[in-house]
Amino acid sequence: MDTRLSDLKDKKKIKVLFVCLGNICRSPAAEGIFRQIVENRGVADRFEIDSAGLYAGHAGELPDRRMRVHAFQRGYNLTHRSRPVKTSDFEEFDLILSMDDANYTRLRALAPSPEMEAKVARTTDFCRRHPGADHVPDPYYDGAEGFEIVLDLLEDACEGIADALS
Numbered sequence: 001m002d003t004r005l006s007d008l009k010d011k012k013k014i015k016v017l018f019v020c021l022g023n024i025c026r027s028p029a030a031e032g033i034f035r036q037i038v039e040n041r042g043v044a045d046r047f048e049i050d051s052a053g054l055y056a057g058h059a060g061e062l063p064d065r066r067m068r069v070h071a072f073q074r075g076y077n078l079t080h081r082s083r084p085v086k087t088s089d090f091e092e093f094d095l096i097l098s099m100d101d102a103n104y105t106r107l108r109a110l111a112p113s114p115e116m117e118a119k120v121a122r123t124t125d126f127c128r129r130h131p132g133a134d135h136v137p138d139p140y141y142d143g144a145e146g147f148e149i150v151l152d153l154l155e156d157a158c159e160g161i162a163d164a165l166s
């Protein structure tokens with residue numbers, strides 16, 4: 001990770017963007033989990049949190065119904081509407097978190113400058129209970145277990161992100 005997290009801690013508002021392919025499974029779940037964690041910690045006003053996708057084909061849609069059901073069972077209400085990543089996101093956000101290698105490579109290639117490229121990091125870099133995890137697997141073509149794995153990894157990573165920025 002290139003972004004200096006210690007510099008972000010001093011900012012009045014830290015802007016975090018989670019990115020996956022469709023923005024209907026992994027990244028809206030990450031957004032909802034991270035939102036809940038910072039609310040529980042009483043620091044929600046220090047964060048602006050959003051998510052986006054590298055594929056625009058689901059723009060305007062709620063998260064995948066399966067993702068919403070599995071997340072709801074853990075207490076997360078996912079209401080984000082899918083939107084594609086835009087160039088201004090690289091300016092706007094402080095930390096841009098990819099779900100897998102394909103997202104990571106694509107985001108870094110889209111970044112308009114080396115400074116903005118340095119804002120891109122892997123969500124799983126923040127996992128502590130899953131130290132070997134190097135990506136959040138795409139659950140779209142999987143069964144129920146795939147969605148549970150996504151939530152396990154994201155809860156772990158989002159706790160790590162909140163700790164790193166607190």
Ligand code: 4NP
Pocket residue numbers: 020021022023024025026027057138139140
């Ligand atoms: P996500 O999952 O990237 O976690 O939102 C996917 C959603 C849709 C598709 C692929 C992955 N799709 O090909 O439509």
